Amino acid sequence: APVEERDLVFDYIVVGSGAGGGPLASRLARANNTVLLIESGDDQGQNYNYSIPGFQASVTQDKQIAWDIFVNHYQDQSRAQRDPKYVPGKGILYPRAGTLGGCVSHNALIWITPHASDWDNIASITGDSSWSSSNMQQYLNKVYEWQPTGPTDPAILLKDNMLVQHLAGGAAVMGLGPDPLAAVTGLGQTLLVDPNNTPGRDSLEGFYQIPLIQRGGTRVSVRDFIVDTVNNGSPLTVRTNAHVTKINFDTTGATPKAIGVDFLDGPHLYRASPLSGAAGTPNTARARKEVIIAGGSYNTVQTLKLSGIGPQAELQSFGINVIKDAPGLGNNMQDRYEIPVNALHPNDFAILDGCTFDAKPHDKCFTQWQNNPSVLGLRGAYGSDGLAAAMAVNSDYADNSDIDLFIFGGPVNFTGYFPRWGDAAVASHKVFSWYTLKAHTRNTAGTVELRSTEPLDTPVINFNYFDTGTTANDADVKDVKALVQAIKMSREANQRYYNYPLAGTNWTEQRPGADVTSDADLEQFVKDQAWGHHACCTAKIGSTSDPSAVLDSEFRVIGVDGLRVVDASVFPRIPGVFIQSAIFMVSEKAADVILNG
Numbered sequence: 060a061p062v063e064e065r066d067l068v069f070d071y072i073v074v075g076s077g078a079g080g081g082p083l084a085s086r087l088a089r090a091n092n093t094v095l096l097i098e099s100g101d102d103q104g105q106n107y108n109y110s111i112p113g114f115q116a117s118v119t120q121d122k123q124i125a126w127d128i129f130v131n132h133y134q135d136q137s138r139a140q141r142d143p144k145y146v147p148g149k150g151i152l153y154p155r156a157g158t159l160g161g162c163v164s165h166n167a168l169i170w171i172t173p174h175a176s177d178w179d180n181i182a183s184i185t186g187d188s189s190w191s192s193s194n195m196q197q198y199l200n201k202v203y204e205w206q207p208t209g210p211t212d213p214a215i216l217l218k219d220n221m222l223v224q225h226l227a228g229g230a231a232v233m234g235l236g237p238d239p240l241a242a243v244t245g246l247g248q249t250l251l252v253d254p255n256n257t258p259g260r261d262s263l264e265g266f267y268q269i270p271l272i273q274r275g276g277t278r279v280s281v282r283d284f285i286v287d288t289v290n291n292g293s294p295l296t297v298r299t300n301a302h303v304t305k306i307n308f309d310t311t312g313a314t315p316k317a318i319g320v321d322f323l324d325g326p327h328l329y330r331a332s333p334l335s336g337a338a339g340t341p342n343t344a345r346a347r348k349e350v351i352i353a354g355g356s357y358n359t360v361q362t363l364k365l366s367g368i369g370p371q372a373e374l375q376s377f378g379i380n381v382i383k384d385a386p387g388l389g390n391n392m393q394d395r396y397e398i399p400v401n402a403l404h405p406n407d408f409a410i411l412d413g414c415t416f417d418a419k420p421h422d423k424c425f426t427q428w429q430n431n432p433s434v435l436g437l438r439g440a441y442g443s444d445g446l447a448a449a450m451a452v453n454s455d456y457a458d459n460s461d462i463d464l465f466i467f468g469g470p471v472n473f474t475g476y477f478p479r480w481g482d483a484a485v486a487s488h489k490v491f492s493w494y495t496l497k498a499h500t501r502n503t504a505g506t507v508e509l510r511s512t513e514p515l516d517t518p519v520i521n522f523n524y525f526d527t528g529t530t531a532n533d534a535d536v537k538d539v540k541a542l543v544q545a546i547k548m549s550r551e552a553n554q555r556y557y558n559y560p561l562a563g564t565n566w567t568e569q570r571p572g573a574d575v576t577s578d579a580d581l582e583q584f585v586k587d588q589a590w591g592h593h594a595c596c597t598a599k600i601g602s603t604s605d606p607s608a609v610l611d612s613e614f615r616v617i618g619v620d621g622l623r624v625v626d627a628s629v630f631p632r633i634p635g636v637f638i639q640s641a642i643f644m645v646s647e648k649a650a651d652v653i654l655n656g
């Protein structure tokens with residue numbers, strides 16, 4: 060064989076370097092296995108959009124990083140059009156990242172660890188007690204070996220009196236309102252409370268700081284763990300600018316066995332990238348032991364389907380040779396629902412003075428961030444992701460005692476995702492948003508289907524929101540009503556702002572808007588304008604007797620040898636409040652299962 064081909068034989072091939080693939084590939088290589096990590100994007104670690112937490116909105120627009128995926132919340136286009144974020148002919152923008160570190164390299168950095176019930180549910184579905192919450196704790200400890208976390212320094216927030224007024228209003232709604240005369244110091248105390256490390260935190264309502272994946276005000280995460288793994292001499296080969304098109308199987312035995320992948324070399328090949336257009340150069344790699352797919356909830360499904368694993372009828376309709384009928388693949392997709400309350404002031408928030416969010420010489424906040432490289436408290440607004448603190452709530456519609464509403468606030472004009480949303484989020488310095496993330500959503504009706512057999516095409520993604528999705532046991536009604544409760548709490552926080560007269564100006568509500576008051580109108584607002592960004596569960600782990608399960612409890616694709624999936628798609632039910640910590644833990648667990656059986 061030519062030298063090149065011999066070079067591309069590894070113990071393990073991992074496809075995708077995000078939350079699922081990055082830690083796993085690093086761990087396998089640190090245990091002295093040769094690993095090929097194939098990533099469609101490239102390394103943007105030196106790009107300020109990556110490293111500055113305050114650029115978490117701008118980074119999703121960075122052409123070097125962005126995968127602009129468009130999805131349908133509703134298939135009925137007349138209904139879809141009710142959302143001002145809708146783009147005719149395309150749908151709703153769902154930002155993804157094609158870069159080293161995956162979406163962890165462009166996300167909002169928020170670090171909230173999963174609920175115990177998330178893991179105990181998998182243990183109970185599969186009968187595999189290694190998924191119990193008590194056993195999963197060790198994997199969180201392993202994540203903390205490489206993942207630093209910490210909140211924004213409260214001192215930064217407390218310098219802005221108008222911001223203090225708003226946050227104190229939120230604390231007051233949660234029964235933790237400081238004495239109006241000592242709002243700054245009282246709020247300072249409240250903001251020391253860590254939502255991940257408070258006893259009983261899964262169900263403890265309160266007002267919390269928001270931990271971020273950062274060290275000293277710089278984003279640090281999966282990308283850095285991968286780079287450190289290469290630099291410490293572990294046998295990890297990272298092949299960036301390489302897009303996997305197909306998994307190859309040996310079908311001579313009784314069970315098909317994954318033996319490698321075909322891929323295309325070249326930058327920005329995937330058509331979700333604004334820089335796409337090139338066709339790439341075909342290449343192939345072989346795995347001695349296993350192939351692990353970690354392309355994320357959309358791309359893992361696409362890659363498996365193109366390779367002959369998926370619902371038989373769908374594969375046959377595209378003329379794809381069926382390796383394994385997996386009726387559940389691409390179904391069961393879940394996501395949060397999120398919704399804002401935006402309040403507009405006549406004047407700017409002081410914390411944003413001089414911030415132009417472009418790292419140009421006139422960007423005073425950038426200069427401050429750059430001149431104080433390691434002291435978080437001195438780095439100013441850009442050391443934060445702009446989201447200051449959160450109300451954690453168990454809504455009246457929750458199925459158990461776990462927190463199911465996370466209502467976070469900050470001086471950001473956030474209304475969801477649409478083209479150039481990142482510019483809109485920071486262009487005005489006059490808007491405060493309380494914005495709710497609904498955890499433990501009940502809709503499992505989302506789907507990812509092939510658009511064509513062209514691997515560089517994006518798939519067709521339907522979320523089937525609310526009443527067009529899961530409706531059994533009033534699932535949709537309860538989710539809507541919980542979100543309406545959150546809007547009311549956000550509005551109450553904005554009212555209580557006036558209890559803390561620190562010279563903040565009067566606000567007017569931009570969205571939902573003063574005229575949207577009845578429950579019926581608020582419910583309609585939620586249905587029209589909610590969005591999500593934690594898509595998951597498209598290749599679920601399940602009991603081997605469940606025909607819709609795609610993976611067994613050890614991440615193996617059921618009915619195929621040498622092939623696992625390790626990313627956001629593996630969850631049977633959407634975990635916790637934020638998802639990256641749960642995926643990192645899954646990735647560490649997968650490494651343990653593969654290395655130690």
Ligand SMILES: Cc1cc2nc3c(=O)[nH]c(=O)nc-3n(C[C@H](O)[C@H](O)[C@H](O)COP(=O)(O)OP(=O)(O)OC[C@H]3O[C@@H](n4cnc5c(N)ncnc54)[C@H](O)[C@@H]3O)c2cc1C
Binds near residue numbers: 099
């Ligand atoms: C805008 C945004 C903000 C977010 N904010 C937060 C937050 O604050 N906190 C939180 O907990 N979660 C957040 N999330 C969610 C979280 O970042 C993702 O859920 C998580 O990164 C998903 O991990 P993954 O491994 O499944 O996929 P990804 O992280 O998307 O990684 C998949 C990787 O695979 C690569 N890939 C895909 N297909 C191929 C192929 N065929 N060949 C080669 N490479 C391929 C992609 O380029 C990508 O790098 C956010 C998500 C978004 C979109």
